Amino acid sequence: MAEWDFGAITPKWQARWAAAGLQHADRTASGKPTYFVHFAYPGISGYLHVGHMRGFTYTDVFARYKRMTGHDVLFPAGFHASGIPAVAFAAEVKRGEKTEYLRANGYTGPIEALGDPRAVVDYFARVYTDDYWKAFGLLIDERRNCTTIDPGYSKFIQWQFRALKAKGYLVQKPHYAPFCPVAGPVAVDKSETDIKQGGSAEILEYTVLKFTLPAGVIHDEEVIVPCATLRPETVYGCTNVWIRPDGEYQLVRVWADGAVKDSDPSELWLVSRDGQRKLEWQFERAVDLPGNVPARTLLGAMVTAPLSGKLVPIVGGSFVDPAIATGVVMSVPGHAPFDYAAYRDAGLPDDKIPQIAKVEGAPVGLPAKLACARHNVRTQADKDALDAATEELYSEEFNKGVLTEACGPYAGKRIKAVKDQIKADLLASGDARLLRQFSELVISRAGEVVGIKRIPDQDFIHYADKPWTEKAKAHAASMAVFPQKYKDELPNVLDWFGDRACVRRGAWLGTEFPFKPGWIVEPIADSTFYPWFYLVQRYLKSERNPSPPMGGLAVEELTDAFFDYAFNGRGKPAKPVWDEVRRDVQHWGPVDINLGGKEHQTVHFPVYIMTNVALLDDPSMWPKGIFVNWWVTQKAGAKISKSKGGAEPIPGAAAKYGVDAMRLYYCHVGSPHVDIEWDPEIVYDYRKHVERVTRSVDDALAATGAAGPMDAWLRSAFSKVLATARTAYEGYDLRGAAGTLVYEVPELLRWYARRGGANRDLLRSIVADWAKALCPIIPHVAEEVFERAGGKGLCSVADFPVPAAVNDDALAAEEHLRAVLEDIKTVQTLAKLPKLTGLTLYTTPVWKRALAGKAVRMAAEGGGKLNVGKFMGEVMADPANRERGKEVQAFTGKLPSQVVQFTQAQRALLASETDEGAILHDAASFLAAELGVPTVAVFAADDPAAPEHPKRGVAAPLKPGIAVS
RNA sequence: GCAGGGGUAGCCAAGUCCGGUCAACGGCGGCAGACUUAGGAUCUGUUCCUUCGUGGUUCCCAGGUUCGAAUCCUGGCCCCUGCACCA
Structure with missing residues (x-):
């Protein structure tokens, strides 16, 4: 018998598949149905790890199964090169930070060669193809491989955006995005490719309430004291305003958005130095006035609160951070632990503090005071304890709190329900504005503090468009989506999916936005329609594809007219090859399965569906299916990090466990979901x-x-x-x-x-x-x-x-034999006979067999349940049964419960004419050998020749009497 | 905060949509035996409790619906994930 050398078998068969061209998919006249499957192409960001092979493998399994069940299969793949990762990788290579990583993963070329983002893309595209996909036996049609930064692909994306614009799906509106004073637009994300610090920062939206300081106090105009808060509904509980007692403040002239001239109405805002930049970045017009306003000149001044109209003093609080929002906050000591601690530290009395919200069942007393007591807060310097108390109290009051009568028109409302309303009212009346800020300090690669800047004319894809969304939802309902729970969720996801900013300025890879030079299409937006490009790529002339079918197409020939014809059949073909592409589209389309990781549920898949239904005139070309696969995580439960090289590199794992073992592992270890x-x-x-x-x-x-x-x-x-x-x-x-x-x-x-x-x-x-x-x-x-x-x-x-x-009878007979063998062993154990010398089986007497068969048949007719009364009636109508009245009674009494307990095979056996005795007779020598007994005797219990034994009487259908010795 | 997912026997994990055939697939680990003699073997059996009975108690907790619930409903506790210029 030849050895099974997996290390040799794997390349042997891969070579044969390649030689036979199995992976190549070309339109044929076979008349077979087609199957177009692909996975969400991977981003180019470094070596992949064993986790990524999970989804890739699934796709190949689908493709192979379909190939074997009469389908023409198209399984292409590509590389998502746009965005920041490749740029960041090249930058790190240049800084010398990637040398060890590259060498450890088997890179043998010159390191400096990867200092160019495009070289990074080319290199990893090769690694993914050769070391991962081919090594795992994936039958990908590599003639169709492409990257999102290929010139041809860019033509495709520009066509796509012109098409979206023509349909009115591109809109412009102001947007607020991370911005570095030196580098300009930056990305703030956990990978920290653009930044040095603060990757997990979130953008918080503060409501800035306009408290007013009358004219003549520090300026001859009225001055706005803008208090930033995340809880605008607490304004009714405000007792004072906090400023940093040792801080420097200044005045900024602020116009409402939409104001055009300096002479338009404006306001004077008092903010910290840090706050001043935020106003300039985030408001349409804001100009700071020269000179400082020292905090001490403000202490004790009285300001008027919006909404409540209450007059409250400005008080110094050392906990105030001038870097947060405006550097001015309102004090709500009844509900904010920080405020309460500072209020007490300032020696102000408890009894004047209003309570503006109540949680049912909560103890009587000021919520912030109680929370401080629970968390052992002594002074405003106990930051950790205060943070904990704050988090607890905010969550409690937000979810369960009801506003008290102190809250004017909002009294009696649940905070959760009324919070947004109060905020909207304040904004509408001009008593408040919004200011955005990161939840933590973000430092750019240039070493600057990253802020948030208003982009007045940001382009968005208008995914919120109602008719478009409805169209997508209606189509999604007809798609095959795995898992089912995602299919159920998809309509909600599509509804939730709002307008999305689709272009950005800055140093990243991608296609130039056709309507705004210098702006690059954002990487999600350039990956919404791409499976179709694999069909074009086959005809695109390039170094790798020097002689495409029908003479192919040059990049310059990828015009809007071409794409319109290829995908929608609009216009007239300029060359015969256009028809060829068009026929391919109609042949292979629609995409049967698009497979992607779970993160794509709210990222790629919604826009994939939206874009397809928007751009394709023919609904029969819209995507047919989505398969979502979950991840492979590390032991601790953390996602295996791509950038850190992965828990186990793919080539090593393939050699160690064998490719097929890993494929089986992915397929079987758990649900894909x-x-x-x-x-x-x-x-x-x-x-x-x-x-x-x-x-x-x-x-x-x-x-x-x-x-x-x-x-x-x-x-x-x-x-x-x-x-x-x-x-x-x-x-x-x-x-x-x-x-x-x-x-x-x-x-x-x-x-x-x-x-x-x-x-x-x-x-x-x-x-x-x-x-x-x-x-x-x-x-x-x-x-x-x-x-x-x-x-x-x-x-x-x-x-x-x-x-x-x-043959169900054959299966049932064997199952019965197994059951009897097990019963014999049980009896043997109970009899404490390690070695058997004899075995006699008594099979059911004919009358019991007949009754059981009848019961099973009647139960089957009655939907699985036995009508006992009817059954007994019919049984006792038979004189032979009446003769054995007592025995019959005892036996049939158990039948109703037994009928439901029988397995399907047992029921089949009972309902049929099969003779149990024959099964055991035929298997007698097998039983003898299995049990190590010299002879096995099988008798029907009612056979006069059967030897007398107590077990003879217990013989029942499927439960022979077992006599051991 | 918004949205989503999940808690099943020593471990991993299926089943949950469509309630009964579920003491609950399968794998791992454990135990016993066989084989062989030493390999991270393999094969057979067993692995909730059991006074062995058509026995008892289970599928996060507490209620409910039902003749019947791991599966449906209500409430609670705990864990995980995504959230827009990151891909």
Whole structure:
């Protein structure tokens, strides 16, 4: 028997597939249905890790299964190169920060060569293709590979944006985005590619309430004291305004947005130095006035609160951070622990503090005072305790609080319900404005504090458009979406998905926005329609593709007219090759499955659907399916980090565990729709499971026997497995398919051998079919198995086996035998007989058998439940039964409950004419061998020749009396 | 805050949409045996409790619906994830 050297098998079959051109998909006249599948192309950001192979593998399994079930399969792939990652990577290479990482992952070229973003893209595109996809046996049509920064792709994106604009789906409005005074626009995200610090910062939206200081106090005009808060509804509880006692403040002249001239109405705002920049960046017009206003000149001054109209003093509070918002805050000591602590520190009395909200069931007293007591707050300097108290109290009051009568027209309302209303009212009346700020300090790569700046004419894709959204929702309802829970959620996601900023200035890769030079299309927005580009790419002339079909197309030929014709059949073809592309679109479209990670549920998939329904005139070309896969996480539960090189690099893992073992692992370890934890031990187990398959194959192929009585059973049992596997594959249930094929089939083969089955021809044909069924999941081993079983050609292009008719009686008989064998062992254990010398089985008497059969049949007619009264009536109508009245009564009494307990096979056996005695007779020598007894005797309990024994009387249908000695 | 996902036996994990055949697939780990003799083996059996009975108690907790609930409803506790110029 030849060895199973997975290390040799894998490249051997990959070479054969490549030689046969299996991965290449070209339109044919085969008349077969098509299957167009792809995964959300990976971003180019470094080496990938074992986690990424999960989704890639699923896609290949789908493609292979469909190829084997009569489909022409198109499985292309590409690379998402746009955005920041490649730029950041190249920058890090230049700074010398990537050398070790590159070397550790096997990069042998000159380091400085990767100092250019485009070189980074090219290099990793090659790594992904050769070291990951090809190494895992993925049959990707690499002739269609492209990146999002290819010139041809940019033409495609520009067409797309002109098309969206023509439909009115591009809008302009002000937007607020992170901005560095030196570098300009920056991205603030957890990868911190643009920034040095603050990657997890969130943008907070403060409501700035305009408290007023009368004219003549510090200026001859009225001065606005702008208090920034996240809880505008607490304005009714304001007792004073806090400023930093040692801080420097200044005046800024502020115009309302929309004001055009300096002479338009304006206001004087008092803000901290840091606050001044925010006003200039975020308001349309704001000019600071020269000179400082020292805090001490303000202390004690009285200001008027908006909404309540209350007059409150300005008080010094050392906890006030001048860097946060305006550097001025209002004090709500009844509900804000910080305010309460500072208020008490300032020696102000508790009894004047208003309570403006109540939580039902909360203890009596000021909520902030109680919270401070709970968290042992002593002074305003106890920052940690105050933060904890604040978080607890805010959450409690937001969720359960009701405003008190102190709150004017809002009294009695739940905070949760009325908060946004109060905010909107304040904004509408001009008593407040909004100011945005990061939740933590963000420092750019240039070393500057990153702020938030207003972009007055930001372009958005108008995803909030109602008719467009409705169209997308209606289509989504008809799509095949896995998992179901995402399909259920999709309408809500589409509703929730608002307008999205789609261009940005700055140093990143991507397509230039056709309507605004210097602006680059944002990376999500350039990845909404791309599967279609794989069809164009095949015809695009390039170095890698020097002689495309029909002469192909040059980049300059990718005009709007071309795309309109290719995708929508509009206009007239300028060249014959246009028709070729158009026919490909109609042939391969629509996309059957777009697979992507769970993060895409609220990122890529919604815009994918939206864009397709917007740009394609023919609804039959709209996407048909989405498959969402969850992640592979690290032991601690953290996502395996791409940038840090991954827990386990892919090439190493492939060598260690074997490619097929890893494929099986991905398919079987858990549902595709839950996160799985990467554990090398578990992966190693899957290697053993693949080995179990090959051992099982070895045993089966070693058989030399002829047809036998067990053949019918094996055929049926295997057919059943095939049917299960097929159904599972059809429903994208890879775990189900893998489970039944990998774990059940070896069991069947073993039982067959144990029962004396050894039909050489049957076993070879079953092994060959088994290989085909396994091929989508473990293709390399499957090909090898197929070849050894005498299969002709490549298993990967064979037809997926069709299950034969199942002989239920044969299955039921075998199941019964197993059950009896188990019962015998139980009896043996109870009898404490380690060694049996004799075994006699008493099968059911005919009358019991008849009654049980009748009960099962009647129950089946009655929907599974036995009508006892009717049953007894019919039974007792038979004089033979009346004669045995007592016995019959005792036996039938148990029947109703037993009928529901029988397995399906048992019910089938009882309802049929099968003779239990015959099954056991035929298996007598098997039982003798299994149990190590010299002889096994089988009698019907009502056979006059049966020897007398107490167990003879207990014989019942499917439960023979078992006498051991 | 907004939105979403989840809590199943020692561990991982299926089942939950469509309530019964669920003491609950499968794998791992444990235990016993076989085989072989030493390999991270393999094979068979077993692995909630059990006074072995058509026994008892289970699927985060507390209620409810039902003849019947891991599965449906209500409330609670705990964990995880995404949130817009990041991909």
